[in-house]
Amino acid sequence: MDIAEFRKYGHQLVDWIADYYQNVEQYPVKSQVVPGEIFDQLPNEAPKVGESMDDILLDFNQLIMPGITHWQHPNFHAYFPANGSFPSLLAEMLTAALGAQCMIWETSPAAAELEEKVLNWLRDLSGLPKNWHGVIQDTASTATLAAILSAREKASNFNTNRNGINGQRFKVYCSEETHSSIEKAVKIAGIGSNNLVKIPCDNQAAMLPELLENAIESDIANGDQPLIVIAAVGTTGTLGVDPISAIGKLTEKHGVWLHIDAAYAGTAMLLPEYQYMIDGVEMADSYVFNPHKWMFTHFDCTAYFVRDRDALVNTFEILPEYLKTKTEGKVNNYRDWGIPLGRRFRALKLWFVIRHFGVEGIQKTLRGHMLLTNELSERLVSHQNFELITPTVLNTICFRYINDSYSEKDLNKINQEILQRLNDTGGAYLTHTKFSGKYTMRIVIGQTNVNKGHIDKLWDLIQESVKVFNP
Numbered sequence: 519m520d521i522a523e524f525r526k527y528g529h530q531l532v533d534w535i536a537d538y539y540q541n542v543e544q545y546p547v548k549s550q551v552v553p554g555e556i557f558d559q560l561p562n563e564a565p566k567v568g569e570s571m572d573d574i575l576l577d578f579n580q581l582i583m584p585g586i587t588h589w590q591h592p593n594f595h596a597y598f599p600a601n602g603s604f605p606s607l608l609a610e611m612l613t614a615a616l617g618a619q620c621m622i623w624e625t626s627p628a629a630a631e632l633e634e635k636v637l638n639w640l641r642d643l644s645g646l647p648k649n650w651h652g653v654i655q656d657t658a659s660t661a662t663l664a665a666i667l668s669a670r671e672k673a674s675n676f677n678t679n680r681n682g683i684n685g686q687r688f689k690v691y692c693s694e695e696t697h698s699s700i701e702k703a704v705k706i707a708g709i710g711s712n713n714l715v716k717i718p719c720d721n722q723a724a725m726l727p728e729l730l731e732n733a734i735e736s737d738i739a740n741g742d743q744p745l746i747v748i749a750a751v752g753t754t755g756t757l758g759v760d761p762i763s764a765i766g767k768l769t770e771k772h773g774v775w776l777h778i779d780a781a782y783a784g785t786a787m788l789l790p791e792y793q794y795m796i797d798g799v800e801m802a803d804s805y806v807f808n809p810h811k812w813m814f815t816h817f818d819c820t821a822y823f824v825r826d827r828d829a830l831v832n833t834f835e836i837l838p839e840y841l842k843t844k845t846e847g848k849v850n851n852y853r854d855w856g857i858p859l860g861r862r863f864r865a866l867k868l869w870f871v872i873r874h875f876g877v878e879g880i881q882k883t884l885r886g887h888m889l890l891t892n893e894l895s896e897r898l899v900s901h902q903n904f905e906l907i908t909p910t911v912l913n914t915i916c917f918r919y920i921n922d923s924y925s926e927k928d929l930n931k932i933n934q935e936i937l938q939r940l941n942d943t944g945g946a947y948l949t950h951t952k953f954s955g956k957y958t959m960r961i962v963i964g965q966t967n968v969n970k971g972h973i974d975k976l977w978d979l980i981q982e983s984v985k986v987f988n989p
């Protein structure tokens with residue numbers, strides 16, 4: 519493809535993108551294809567000779583688009599959002615255009631220095647200690663793995679990297695409600711999922727610190743070595759918030775690393791009125807949140823903050839001859855701050871988003887989401903056929919349909935069916951969790967362009983989907 523052709527198709531695709539956003543609400547939010555439907559329409563062998571861009575784009579529209587779930591649809595209320603915004607999208611275009619691989623400072627000084635600056639902004643806006651350092655990771659799963667590996671290296675005096683785990687009996691703690699990425703990281707770090715201790719929670723999905731204390735003390739008495747506690751601020755099921763301050767006192771007392779997983783709810787820390795949720799954060803060692811979930815920044819972009827930069831860098835540093843540069847020690851070479859060597863220029867989209875919205879613009883949009891959430895939550899509470907499973911936190915509602923004529927077992931089946939019916943309408947997309955044995959529908963209101971009209975529509979869809987179950 520030459521420059522002239524690129525220019526032609528580039529303009530065409532920008533128009534495609536603008537049309538897509540203009541019409542996104544006409545698509546079913548959740549893709550309605552059946553398993554194999556896309557795969558079976560694609561040829562079994564790669565094309566031998568190049569094909570025209572027109573043909574490729576035709577197939578994109580006809581074969582690929584039906585199999586897309588529309589995460590940028592304002593009635594996407596499933597999981598947690600992976601929202602985006604136009605400034606973020608434009609920055610992604612430039613990042614792709616530059617095609618820079620930003621592994622070390624020299625391979626694009628602007629990428630390294632912008633990353634340092636923008637993460638300092640986010641650190642300060644989130645109320646994290648001023649002397650912490652930030653780095654962009656691809657996902658929260660990777661950041662949490664980095665935290666566990668750093669804790670492992672610090673606790674073993676950087677011995678494990680050289681000799682492997684050598685008889686140490688490390689223990690990792692999190693609550694019963696924390697994210698599956700923790701168990702995955704514990705496996706990858708060589709600690710073993712049998713050494714992951716899951717602490718029970720109260721009825722709002724927050725870890726019970728007395729039980730954490732008991733667990734740590736009995737492990738020490740047994741000759742095990744408590745390594746790290748991973749506290750959640752905003753669990754994935756129901757947005758439970760672990761008591762950071764109480765947990766921090768325990769981890770300080772026992773010299774255990776404290777990592778805070780605020781992957782989703784961390785965006786709310788940009789609002790000073792929610793920073794009480796991380797009271798005690800100065801006792802922690804590391805903190806992660808995902809601008810790629812709720813902060814209008816396209817996936818992937820995770821902000822990882824650490825108190826002890828050296829523990830992080832000493833864990834990951836590698837210095838083969840071909841990577842040695844004159845600037846060693848003067849600048850940040852982010853390849854040493856995480857797992858992959860190669861890095862995309864992700865700071866650019868964060869910079870575009872923060873500058874375009876302004877801090878006040880971000881805060882206003884987030885507060886708007888909380889308002890919509892509270893209004894819908896109140897509608898559900900005051901309706902006889904709905905109940906909240908946990909109190910509404912931030913912009914997430916956990917609820918279910920209820921009716922005296924059904925048993926608990928029936929209700930679990932019925933709520934599952936309601937969710938299916940609702941998603942099959944294509945008008946909105948919700949997902950579920952189980953809490954205290956109850957099938958629980960979740961509504962997350964965090965899409966960039968969601969407004970009151972979308973929530974009114976959702977409320978109608980919910981009432982419509984339960985009608986058949988009212989005797």
Ligand SMILES: *Cc1c(COP(=O)(O)O)cnc(C)c1O
Binds near residue numbers: 752782
């Ligand atoms: C989404 C989420 C994760 C995983 O995030 P990725 O960036 O997809 O790895 C981890 N913890 C919590 C609490 C989450 O909500």
